[in-house]
Amino acid sequence: MGVRDLVYRLYERRLEAKLSRERDMVPRHVGVIVDGNRRWARAMGIEDVSRGHRKGADKISELVCWCREAGVEVVTVWLLSSDNINRSKDELEPLMKIIEDVVQELVDAGWHIKPMGALDLLPDHTAHVLKNAKEATAHRPGLIVNVAVGYGGRREIADAVRSLLLEHASKGATIEDLVEVLDVEHIAEHLYTRGQPDPDLVIRTSGEQRLSGFLLWQSAHSEFYFCEAYWPDFRRVDFLRALRSYAARHRRYGT
Numbered sequence: 001m002g003v004r005d006l007v008y009r010l011y012e013r014r015l016e017a018k019l020s021r022e023r024d025m026v027p028r029h030v031g032v033i034v035d036g037n038r039r040w041a042r043a044m045g046i047e048d049v050s051r052g053h054r055k056g057a058d059k060i061s062e063l064v065c066w067c068r069e070a071g072v073e074v075v076t077v078w079l080l081s082s083d084n085i086n087r088s089k090d091e092l093e094p095l096m097k098i099i100e101d102v103v104q105e106l107v108d109a110g111w112h113i114k115p116m117g118a119l120d121l122l123p124d125h126t127a128h129v130l131k132n133a134k135e136a137t138a139h140r141p142g143l144i145v146n147v148a149v150g151y152g153g154r155r156e157i158a159d160a161v162r163s164l165l166l167e168h169a170s171k172g173a174t175i176e177d178l179v180e181v182l183d184v185e186h187i188a189e190h191l192y193t194r195g196q197p198d199p200d201l202v203i204r205t206s207g208e209q210r211l212s213g214f215l216l217w218q219s220a221h222s223e224f225y226f227c228e229a230y231w232p233d234f235r236r237v238d239f240l241r242a243l244r245s246y247a248a249r250h251r252r253y254g255t
Contacts, residue, residue: 025247027200029074030067031222033214034060036206036230043230050094055232057102064111064145066239074144074196076116078214082152085121096122099149100129106147107133112140116192117151118159146193153216160190160217193218201246203239205231223249 034056041052060077067075079099085092106113115130122130130149164186168178188194198218202211207228211219225242227234 026071026243027223027246028072028197029076029199029201030072031076031078031199031202031215031219032063033078033202033204033212034231034234035204035208037232039206040230040232049091050098052232053095053098057098059232059234060102061105061109062236063234063239064106064109064143066236068143070239070243072143074146074193074199076146076148076193076199076215078148078151080117080149080151081213082118082121082150082155085150096126100126103129103133103147106145107136110140111137111145112142113137114144114146114192115149116146116156117149118155119150121150144196146196148214151192151214153211153213156192157187157217159192160187163190188217191217198222201225201242203227203242205229205234221251223251 037052037056038049039052040055041047041049044052046052060079063077064075079102080095087095103113103115113133113136115134119127119130126149130147133147165175165178167190193215198220199215199222201224202214202219202222203225204210204214205227207226209224209226211224215222223246225245227238227242229235229238
């Protein structure tokens with residue numbers, strides 16, 4: 001172990017010790033925008049950006065383990081936006097294979113997987129892998145891993161409203177009936193994350209400081225942490241820093 005690695009390890013232990021004394025300040029739900037795979041590959045002089053996606057994919061299982069160790073109950077990992085489905089075939093096909101492999105690895109590792117996104121926009125085989133993962137792990141206890149693939153926040157809200165309208169129509173209710181009783185909780189009950197706590201903390205890597213449509217409804221009162229590291233370079237110490245930053249904040253819930 002080099003001097004730099006030793007220093008980081010000591011620093012990591014200090015963060016762990018501090019956070020262990022503040023267990024009540026651990027976020028229940030952490031959302032992660034895993035950004036920077038392509039830029040990491042280019043910075044490394046790698047022309048095939050799929051190698052960046054593969055390197056980033058290797059980090060997902062580590063992240064989930066870090067969340068469990070910290071006491072997080074739900075982690076939502078955004079792997080592919082609905083906008084990115086329009087990427088070139090040469091990039092999209094290997095990316096879908098990488099996502100399928102990641103999901104299967106999470107299933108094999110014993111996690112409770114919940115896919116979220118427009119599965120109908122995905123290739124049939126990818127959608128099949130995601131649906132099978134959901135069914136195979138539905139009754140597993142412990143940490144829930146939301147895998148956001150083909151996900152867009154605006155589309156999620158539109159899907160929630162559509163589902164709400166269909167539910168009321170199936171009961172014979174009219175639009176006027178719905179208008180009389182509609183409130184924010186009715187929509188929340190039809191989101192992809194229904195039944196889960198809203199994200200307390202949203203982390204984005206690569207230095208970008210925007211949500212890009214991630215959990216638009218649910219993140220109304222979330223705390224945000226933006227990390228300069230590209231996702232493949234995101235370390236446990238970076239995750240602990242994010243938790244430390246969250247624990248130090250006084251949450252005002254919109255005020």
